[in-house]
Amino acid sequence: MSQPQSSQAPDTQHPDTQHPDSQPLLALTPGNFLFPGAVNTLVLAGESGQALIVDTGLDESHARKLLRAMQQSGLTPAAILNTHSHADHHGGNALILKRFPGVNIYAPPTEAAIIRYPLLEPLYLYGALPPRELRSKFLLAPASPAQPLDAGTHTLGGVSVQLTDVPGHAVQMFAVRRGGLLYVADALFGPEALAKHPLTFCVDSAAQKASAAGLLTLAGLGLDGAELNRIGLTVPGHGDPTTDLRALVQVNLDSLERTTAAVLNACEQGAASTDELLARVCEGMGVQMGNAGAVVLNRSVVAAHLSELLAAGRVVLSIESNRLLFGLPD
Numbered sequence: 619m620s621q622p623q624s625s626q627a628p629d630t631q632h633p634d635t636q637h638p639d640s641q642p643l644l645a646l647t648p649g650n651f652l653f654p655g656a657v658n659t660l661v662l663a664g665e666s667g668q669a670l671i672v673d674t675g676l677d678e679s680h681a682r683k684l685l686r687a688m689q690q691s692g693l694t695p696a697a698i699l700n701t702h703s704h705a706d707h708h709g710g711n712a713l714i715l716k717r718f719p720g721v722n723i724y725a726p727p728t729e730a731a732i733i734r735y736p737l738l739e740p741l742y743l744y745g746a747l748p749p750r751e752l753r754s755k756f757l758l759a760p761a762s763p764a765q766p767l768d769a770g771t772h773t774l775g776g777v778s779v780q781l782t783d784v785p786g787h788a789v790q791m792f793a794v795r796r797g798g799l800l801y802v803a804d805a806l807f808g809p810e811a812l813a814k815h816p817l818t819f820c821v822d823s824a825a826q827k828a829s830a831a832g833l834l835t836l837a838g839l840g841l842d843g844a845e846l847n848r849i850g851l852t853v854p855g856h857g858d859p860t861t862d863l864r865a866l867v868q869v870n871l872d873s874l875e876r877t878t879a880a881v882l883n884a885c886e887q888g889a890a891s892t893d894e895l896l897a898r899v900c901e902g903m904g905v906q907m908g909n910a911g912a913v914v915l916n917r918s919v920v921a922a923h924l925s926e927l928l929a930a931g932r933v934v935l936s937i938e939s940n941r942l943l944f945g946l947p948d
C-alpha cells in the first residue's frame with residue numbers, strides 16, 4: 619500500500635491548463651479503460667458516455683483524479699462495482715456518490731454488508747472493537763450503500779459484464795470479464811506486489827489457490843492447456859496488465875504454496891500460538907512488520923494457512939496453559 623499524496627491543487631482549472639494531478643485513462647481494449655494506481659480502477663464505457671467503474675481506490679484523492687480523467691475522456695459514472703470489501707478497493711465510493719448521487723453501488727453479498735458497515739473490516743482482523751491504530755483509511759473506509767449482487771452476467775450502468783466468484787483473498791470476491799478483458803481483482807497479484815508482500819493476504823488459502831487455478835478454467839483452459847487467446851488481457855488489482863494469464867496464475871500459486879510451507883515449517887519447530895508462528899514465519903521470509911495493521915493482516919494470513927493445514931490433518935490444535943497452540947500431529 620502506498621502512502622497518500624497530499625495535493626494543494628484546486629479542483630477547478632482553466633480548461634487550457636493541464637492540472638498538476640492530471641493522469642489520463644489508459645485504453646486497454648475498445649471501450650475499456652484502466653486508471654492505474656496503488657489499486658487499479660477499471661472504467662468500462664457503455665453507450666452515450668455512461669460508464670461502469672470497477673473498484674474506486676483507497677480514498678478521495680484517487681477518486682478525484684479518476685473523475686477528472688473520466689471527464690477528460692467524456693465519460694460519466696453510471697454505476698460502481700466493488701469486487702470486494704477491502705478499504706483500498708471502495709475508499710473512493712463516498713466522493714463519487716457525493717458528486718453523482720444517482721450512481722448505484724454493487725458488491726458480492728458479504729462484501730456489500732462490510733462496505734455498508736465498514737467497521738467490520740478492522741473488527742474481524744482484530745477480533746474485537748478495533749483500537750485507534752487499526753482505524754486508518756487503509757483498514758476503514760467511509761460507509762457507502764452497496765447492494766448485494768450474485769455472480770453471473772449482469773448489466774450495470776448500461777454495461778454488460780460477466781462476474782465470477784473468486785473467494786479466498788476475501789470471503790467473497792468477483793473477477794470481472796468483458797469480452798477478452800479479465801479483471802481478476804485480488805485473486806491474483808502482479809509479480810512486484812508478490813515480491814513486496816510475500817505473505818499474500820487471504821482469509822481462506824485453500825479457496826485462494828482454487829480461485830487462482832480456476833481462472834484458467836474460466837478462460838476455457840486447464841493448467842496444461844495451450845490456448846490463451848480467449849482472454850487477451852488480464853488486469854490484477856495490484857500490478858500491470860498482462861497477456862500471459864498462465865504465468866500470472868503460476869507465480870501466485872507458487873507464492874501461496876511457499877507460505878503454506880513456511881507455516882508448516884514454523885509448526886515443525888514446536889507447537890506454538892498464532893502470534894509466535896507469525897514471528898517465526900516472518901523471520902524465515904525476511905518480513906519486518908512496523909505497524910499494528912501489518913501485524914493483524916499477516917496474522918490473518920498465517921491463521922488462514924493454519925486452517926488449511928488443520929483441514930488436511932497436517933497440523934493439530936491444542937490448548938495448553940491457557941494458550942491455543944498449533945503443532946504437528948503425534
Ligand SMILES: [Zn+2]
Pocket residue numbers: 702704707787804
Ligand atoms: Zn483486497
